[in-house]
Amino acid sequence: MPSNAGGILIGSWGTPESSSYTPFNGSSFGPSDIANNFPHSFTQAQVDAGQVFYRQFSGNYGDQYPLVLSVSDNASNTVSDVVVPVIVQSGSGLLSKGVFIPNGQIPAPILKDSMGETSTIGSGLLTWISPQFSDSQITYTIWYIPQHGSLLLNGASLSVNATFTQTDINLGRLAYREDGSVVTSDAFGLKVADPNNPSNPSVIPVTVAMEGKGGGQVISGTPAADTIIAGTGGSYFFGDGNTVVSYVNSPNPVQVDLAHGTAQNGYGGTDTFVDVHSVTGSAFSDVLTGTSVDDTFWGGNGNDSIYGGAGNNLLEGGTGDDLMIGGSGNDLMYAGDGFNYLYGEGGNDVLIGGKDYTVLEGGDGNDYAYLYNAGGTVYGGNGNDVLVGNLNNDILIGDAGDDVLYGYGGNDYGYGGDGNDVFYGGDGVDVLIGGAGNDYFDGGTGVNYYFGGGGAGPGTGQGNDTFVLSRTVGTQSIDVVQDWTEGLDHVNLIGSGFTSFADLLSHSYQNGAYFIVQPDANNAIWLNGATASTVTASDFSIVS
Structure with missing residues (x-):
C-alpha cells in the first residue's frame, strides 16, 4: 500500500x-x-x-x-x-x-496509488484542525469524483455530495481504488467545513499520482530511442516510439508478456507495460512473449524462450540455448551463441543461425533460413523457401513448396520434399534427394549422390529431374545419380568439351549397373541403371 x-x-x-x-x-x-x-x-x-x-475570500x-x-x-x-x-x-x-x-482553495494534496490497487486516505494526507470541535464534527463533502477509480467509505463507493468526517479519515475508513485504467494520474475534489462556517467550505482538489507496485515508478518514453533499465519494485512503463525496457540488471529470470502488459521482473515485483514493444531480457533463462503488432526482443544471456506473436518481429536470442517462435508475421530471427531452435511459424520469415549447432524451421510462408556459422538442421516447411548451409555439415529439408537448397561447404544432406526444388551442393560429399516434382541438382565440387525421387534405386525417380555435371579445371566433381529413370531424367554437361552425342559416348563406359560419362580424369557422372544402349541424345544437353 x-x-x-x-x-x-x-x-x-x-x-x-x-x-x-x-x-x-x-x-x-x-x-x-x-x-x-x-x-x-x-x-x-x-x-x-x-x-x-x-x-x-x-x-x-x-x-x-x-x-x-x-x-x-x-x-x-x-x-x-x-x-x-x-x-x-x-x-x-x-x-x-x-x-x-x-479564494478558499487549499493547495492540492497528492495521493499515491498503484494501477488496479486500493490506497487508504489517512490523516497524513488530510487533517483539519479545530480545537473547538471534535473530529467527528468536521465534515467533508465530495465535490467531484475520480475519473479512473472510486472513493470508498468502509469499502462502499461514494458519489458526488456524499459526506464523511475527519474521524473516518483518522480511522482509515476512507480509500481510493484505481479501476485498472492505464493512466499516470487521476483526481477528485472535496469540500470541508466545521460548524463555525458550514455554508462557506474550503475546496480541496486531490491529485492521485500512479506509482509502480512495490515502490516502482511510472516511466514514460519519448519518440526518440530510449532504453530504460528496469529496477526493483513494480514499475509502469509507457512506451512512445522506440522505447526499450531492459532487464539486464535483473538478478533472476524475467517473464515478460507484452500481450497482457505485464512482467515478472526478477526482483519479485510485477511491471506493467503500455505501448512497449521492445524488451531486453536478463542474464538468466527468460520467457518473453509479444503482441499482435511488431515487437523486438533481445534474450540476452541464459536459455531463453521467446514468442513473437502476430506482428513482424525482430527476435535475437543472445548467448545461451534459446527457443524462438516468430508467430504469424514476417519475422527476423537471430540465434546468437548456444544451441538454438528457431521456428518462424507463419509469414515470410528470415532465420539466421548462430555460432553453435542450430535448428531452423521456417513454417508456413516463403522463408529464408541461413546456418550462418555452425552446422545445423533447416526445415523449410510450407512455402517456397531458401535454405542455406555453411562450411560445416548441414541438413537442409525443403518440405512442401518450390525450394532452393544451398549446401555450401561441408558434407551436406539435402531433401527437397514436394515441389520443384533446386539443389546446390557446394564443396564436400553431398547427398541430395529431390522427392516429388521436377528437381534440379548441381552438386558442385566433391562427390555427390543424387536421388531424383524419394531415395530408392534405378527407375524410381519422380518428375522430370535435371542433373548437372560442371567440369572446372583443377577441381573434381563426381556425381552419382542413384535412381536414374529413363524418359524422365536429364543430364546437363557444362564445360565438358564434347561436340556431339557420339563424342559423349566415346568418353563413356559401363561399371556394373552404372553408365559413366567421364569428360576427364577428375570429372564424371554415374547413372545407376543406365547403359549405352538405353540412353539417347535427348537425355543430355551439352553446354560449352
Whole structure:
C-alpha cells in the first residue's frame, strides 16, 4: 500500500470578513475586531508549526490587507504596531510559515496509488484542525469524483455530495481504488467545513499520482530511442516510439508478456507495460512473449524462450540455448551463441543461425533460413523457401513448396520434399534427394549422390529431374545419380568439351549397373541403371 505521508495541514476558521488572520484557537478577527479592542494572540512556535493561516475570500487580487501586530518576548519587551502587508495574488504564497489560501482553495494534496490497487486516505494526507470541535464534527463533502477509480467509505463507493468526517479519515475508513485504467494520474475534489462556517467550505482538489507496485515508478518514453533499465519494485512503463525496457540488471529470470502488459521482473515485483514493444531480457533463462503488432526482443544471456506473436518481429536470442517462435508475421530471427531452435511459424520469415549447432524451421510462408556459422538442421516447411548451409555439415529439408537448397561447404544432406526444388551442393560429399516434382541438382565440387525421387534405386525417380555435371579445371566433381529413370531424367554437361552425342559416348563406359560419362580424369557422372544402349541424345544437353 503506498504511503501518503506529508499531506496538507488545514486550520479552522470562523466567519471571516473581507480578510481574516486566524490564530491557533480557531477564532477569527479582522479590522473591525482590532478597532473594537478585541485582540488575539499566538506564538512564534505556532507560526513555525504552520498553525497560523491567512485566508482571503473577496477575490480582489492585487489588493493589500495590512495586518497590525504587537510582538512581545518573555522579558516583557514589546514592539507595537508591526505592520505586515499581505498582497493578495493568484497563486500560493506564505505568510511567515503559515499558508496563504486564495479564494478558499487549499493547495492540492497528492495521493499515491498503484494501477488496479486500493490506497487508504489517512490523516497524513488530510487533517483539519479545530480545537473547538471534535473530529467527528468536521465534515467533508465530495465535490467531484475520480475519473479512473472510486472513493470508498468502509469499502462502499461514494458519489458526488456524499459526506464523511475527519474521524473516518483518522480511522482509515476512507480509500481510493484505481479501476485498472492505464493512466499516470487521476483526481477528485472535496469540500470541508466545521460548524463555525458550514455554508462557506474550503475546496480541496486531490491529485492521485500512479506509482509502480512495490515502490516502482511510472516511466514514460519519448519518440526518440530510449532504453530504460528496469529496477526493483513494480514499475509502469509507457512506451512512445522506440522505447526499450531492459532487464539486464535483473538478478533472476524475467517473464515478460507484452500481450497482457505485464512482467515478472526478477526482483519479485510485477511491471506493467503500455505501448512497449521492445524488451531486453536478463542474464538468466527468460520467457518473453509479444503482441499482435511488431515487437523486438533481445534474450540476452541464459536459455531463453521467446514468442513473437502476430506482428513482424525482430527476435535475437543472445548467448545461451534459446527457443524462438516468430508467430504469424514476417519475422527476423537471430540465434546468437548456444544451441538454438528457431521456428518462424507463419509469414515470410528470415532465420539466421548462430555460432553453435542450430535448428531452423521456417513454417508456413516463403522463408529464408541461413546456418550462418555452425552446422545445423533447416526445415523449410510450407512455402517456397531458401535454405542455406555453411562450411560445416548441414541438413537442409525443403518440405512442401518450390525450394532452393544451398549446401555450401561441408558434407551436406539435402531433401527437397514436394515441389520443384533446386539443389546446390557446394564443396564436400553431398547427398541430395529431390522427392516429388521436377528437381534440379548441381552438386558442385566433391562427390555427390543424387536421388531424383524419394531415395530408392534405378527407375524410381519422380518428375522430370535435371542433373548437372560442371567440369572446372583443377577441381573434381563426381556425381552419382542413384535412381536414374529413363524418359524422365536429364543430364546437363557444362564445360565438358564434347561436340556431339557420339563424342559423349566415346568418353563413356559401363561399371556394373552404372553408365559413366567421364569428360576427364577428375570429372564424371554415374547413372545407376543406365547403359549405352538405353540412353539417347535427348537425355543430355551439352553446354560449352
